[in-house]
Amino acid sequence: MNLNQNFESVVEQAAIKWFRDIGYEYLHGSEIPIEDRKDYREVILKDRVYNALVKLNPSLPLNCIEEAIGQLKNLQYPRIELNNREIHKIYRNGAVVTRRNKEGEEVGEIVKIFDYENPQNNDFLVCNQVKIKGAGTRIPDIVVYINGLPVGLFELKNPLDEAATIEGAYRQLELYKRDIPDLFAYNEICVVSDGTEAKAGTLTAPWERFSAWKSIDGVNSVKEMPALEVLIKGMFDKTRVLDIIRNFITFTTVKDEVIKIMTMYHQYYGVNRAVEETIRATSPGGDRRIGTFWHTQGSGKSLSMVFYTGKIIRQKELQNPTIVVITDRNDLDDQLYSTFCNASDLIPYPKQAESVEDLKEKLSQVAAGGIFFTTIQKFQGEAEESLEISDSKLKRGECKYFCVWELLAPFWRCLLCHFNLVTISFIHYYCYLFFIFYA
Numbered sequence: 095m096n097l098n099q100n101f102e103s104v105v106e107q108a109a110i111k112w113f114r115d116i117g118y119e120y121l122h123g124s125e126i127p128i129e130d131r132k133d134y135r136e137v138i139l140k141d142r143v144y145n146a147l148v149k150l151n152p153s154l155p156l157n158c159i160e161e162a163i164g165q166l167k168n169l170q171y172p173r174i175e176l177n178n179r180e181i182h183k184i185y186r187n188g189a190v191v192t193r194r195n196k197e198g199e200e201v202g203e204i205v206k207i208f209d210y211e212n213p214q215n216n217d218f219l220v221c222n223q224v225k226i227k228g229a230g231t232r233i234p235d236i237v238v239y240i241n242g243l244p245v246g247l248f249e250l251k252n253p254l255d256e257a258a259t260i261e262g263a264y265r266q267l268e269l270y271k272r273d274i275p276d277l278f279a280y281n282e283i284c285v286v287s288d289g290t291e292a293k294a295g296t297l298t299a300p301w302e303r304f305s306a307w308k309s310i311d312g313v314n315s316v317k318e319m320p321a322l323e324v325l326i327k328g329m330f331d332k333t334r335v336l337d338i339i340r341n342f343i344t345f346t347t348v349k350d351e352v353i354k355i356m357t358m359y360h361q362y363y364g365v366n367r368a369v370e371e372t373i374r375a376t377s378p379g380g381d382r383r384i385g386t387f388w389h390t391q392g393s394g395k396s397l398s399m400v401f402y403t404g405k406i407i408r409q410k411e412l413q414n415p416t417i418v419v420i421t422d423r424n425d426l427d428d429q430l431y432s433t434f435c436n437a438s439d440l441i442p443y444p445k446q447a448e449s450v451e452d453l454k455e456k457l458s459q460v461a462a463g464g465i466f467f468t469t470i471q472k473f474q475g476e477a478e479e480s481l482e483i484s485d486s487k488l489k490r491g492e493c494k495y496f497c498v499w500e501l502l503a504p505f506w507r508c509l510l511c512h513f514n515l516v517t518i519s520f521i522h523y524y525c526y527l528f529f530i531f532y533a
Contacts, residue, residue, distance in 0.1 A: 104289075105250045105251075105252070105253065105287070105288065105289040105322070106222055106235055106236065106250055108289065108320070108322070108323070109236055109248065109250065109287075109322060109326060110220060110222060110236070112322070112323045112326040112327060113220040113238070113326060113330065114220075115327070116326070116327055116330065116331055116332065117218065117332060118218045118219060118220045118238075118330075119217075119218065119219045119220070120219070120220050120221070121219065121220075121221050122221065122222060122223060123221050123222060123223040123224035123225060123233070123237075124223070126139065126221065126224070127141065129141040130142055130242065133227070134225050134226055134227040134231070135226075135227045135228065135276075137226060137244055137274070137276045137277045137279075137280065138166065138167070138242055138243055138244065138280065139219075139239055139242035139243075140163070140242065141242070142217055142219070142239065142241065142242030143163055143166070143241060143242035143243060144159065144163060144242075145217075145242075146216065146217050146241035146242060147159045147162060147163065147205060147206075147207070147241070149215070150206045150207075150208075150209050150215060150216075150241075151205050151206055154191075154193070154203055154205060155193055157193065158191045158193050158203055158205055159205060161189070161191040161192075161205075162184075162188075162189035162191055162205035162207070165184060165189045165191075166181065166184060166189070166207075166243070166280075169276060169279050173352075174271060174275045174278045174279055174297065175297065175298050175352040175353075175354065176352060177279040178278060178279050178280075178281065178297060178354065179345050179352060179354070179439075181279050181280055182282070182339075182343065182345070182354075182439075183439065184207055185207050185208060185243075185245075185282075185339055185340075186339070186340055186439075187204070188204040188205055188206050188207060189204070189205040189207065190202060190203075190204060191203050191204075191205055207241065207243070208240060208241060208336055208339070208340075210336050210337075210340050213332040213333045213336050214332065216240055216241055216332070216336070217239075217240065217241050217242065218238075218239075218240055218332055219238075219239040219240075219242075220236060220237075220238050220239070221236070221237050221239065222235060222236050222237075223235070224237045226274045226277055227274070228273050228274035228275060228276060228277075229272065229273045229274075229275075230272075230273035230274070231273075232269070232270050232273050232274050234247055234248070234249065234270065234277075235248050235249055235250045236248035236250070237277075238283075238330065240335070240336070243280050244277055244280045244281065245280060245281060245282040245283065245335070245339065246281070246282065246283045246284075246285065246330065246335075247267070247270070247277065247278075247281055247283070247284050247285070248285045248286075248287065249263040249264075249266045249267055249270075249284075249285070249286050249287075250263065250286075250287055250288065250289070251263045251286075251287070251288040252288065253288040253289045253290055258288070259288070260286045260287055260288050260291055260292070260293060261286075261301055263286035263287070263288075264286050264301050264304060266286075267284055267286065267297075271297065278297045281297050282296075282338070282339050282343065282356075283295075283296070283329065283330075283335075283338070283356065284296065284297060284299075284304075285325065286304065287321070287322040287325070289320055289321075289322050290320055290321055290322070291306075291321050291322075292306060292307070292320075292321040292322040292324070292325040293305055293306055293325075294306075294307060294325060294329060294356075295356065296343070296354040296355065296356050297354060298352065298353050298354045299354070299356075305358050305359070306321060306325070306359070307324060307325040307328045307329050307359045308324065308328075308359055309324070309328060309359060309363065310324055310327045310328045310331075311328075312359075312362070312363030312364075312366070312367070313363075328359065329359075334362075337362075337366075338356065338357060338362065341401060341404055341405045341408070341440075342356060342357035342361070342362055342365075342401050343355065343356050343357070343440075344397075344400065344401075344404075344436075344437040344439055344440045345439055346436035346437065347436070355397065357397070357401060358393075358394060360393065361393075361394055361397060361398045361401060362401075364387055364398060365398055365401045365402045365405060366405075368384065368385070368387055368402055369402065369405050369406055369409065371384040371385055372384055372406060372409075372412070373409060373411050373412070376411070376412065377411070396429070396430055396433045397433070399419075399430070399433075399434075400433060400434060400437045400440065400441060401440075403417060403434070403441050403465065404437070404440040404441045407441065407442070407463070413462070414462040414463045415462075415463070416457065416460055416462060416463055416464045416465075416466075417464070417465045417466070418453070418457070418465075418466045418467075418468070419431075419434075419444075419465065419466070419467050419468075420467075420468055420469065420470050421467075421469055421470065422469065422470045424469055427446070427467055427468070427469045430467070431444060431446055431467045434465060434467075441465065442463060442464065442465055443465075444465035444466065444467055445464070445465070445466050445467070446466075446467045446468070447466055447467065447468040450468075453466060453468050
């Protein structure tokens with residue numbers, strides 16, 4: 095091994111140690127049992143997948159488990175991003191399978207792929223030097239498996255070699271996509287690093303969209319730690335990596351190009367803090383004050399709102415909220431509405447209201463759930479009037495709470511006084527207003 099390879103190996107071994115620090119099992123690629131990989135073309139660890147799904151779905155017959163694995167192995171599209179989108183849906187929602195009950199009737203079942211509620215029930219494994227064959231043969235530096243599925247991929251470079259940059263590591267990932275595309279069907283997070291600098295992105299992200307993960311817990315600064323250690327212990331903590339997979343990844347399509355979008359660290363920690371504060375503020379003893387979520391320009395406020403929405407609709411405490419988003423300009427309304435529409439894999443498809451009466455009508459037609467968009471100008475003529483909504487759950491005193499991404503305009507405060515509310519501000523140079531109604 096030459097000097098450059100030796101230093102690269104040091105980074106690799108350090109990364110493995112940091113994974114073991116957070117509870118991952120470790121195997122060298124050459125030690126993966128033949129039961130998991132009969133040849134180098136196989137990218138999932140079959141026995142681990144099977145054993146994990148049996149454990150997570152104890153009430154289901156084995157043929158359901160086998161059908162779910164068959165769905166995971168069925169890469170039906172010629173483009174890796176399309177296969178990746180389908181696999182991600184199965185990761186998030188489970189595999190839909192059928193079985194026959196005692197009466198011989200065909201019934202549907204959901205096979206869980208990951209246990210999101212109890213992260214420790216999953217199987218976490220990190221491997222280095224895993225040889226994979228496709229159009230060519232490649233040996234990624236590190237592959238991260240959850241329940242036998244390769245969700246993480248690391249390409250590392252020697253920090254002492256000026257020619258070996260992490261942007262070069264990104265270009266190496268592009269070669270992997272060409273030569274071993276099946277690996278990327280299951281991938282959620284790609285990482286490039288030289289040990290001191292580290293960035294993460296998705297399989298469709300351009301280099302400019304790869305970003306650092308700068309905190310382990312979202313509170314404390316860790317400037318004295320290597321960036322790769324912070325990223326591993328921050329992103330790949332067992333609870334956080336599953337949370338990212340479930341709640342902080344979405345897909346959009348631009349001119350027939352599928353783009354996979356993943357949270358940045360400030361969005362992840364900010365949204366989760368906002369969710370925690372929402373639950374606290376709306377509890378029986380809550381003070382109905384959530385706080386302020388401040389963004390700088392270009393930091394992804396719209397996506398933070400999408401991730402926040404996606405996560406709060408899953409919270410049992412909020413009882414399937416109905417959400418109204420209000421902006422102060424028509425172009426912002428269209429822009430944010432488009433962002434929400436494109437994230438329909440993560441959140442329900444939204445609707446736009448054309449007027450106050452249209453909004454009232456739409457709200458009166460939903461018992462729970464739903465996302466609605468309108469602009470603040472539509473309310474200006476009614477700022478001093480009572481906003482009567484026919485649905486009983488929205489009448490004053492019967493709507494338990496709602497959350498507001500608030501523009502502090504006097505007329506708007508006057509309008510809001512008719513409701514029992516919880517407030518959160520989501521601010522840059524302009525604001526979005528965000529209501530959550532629930533019974």
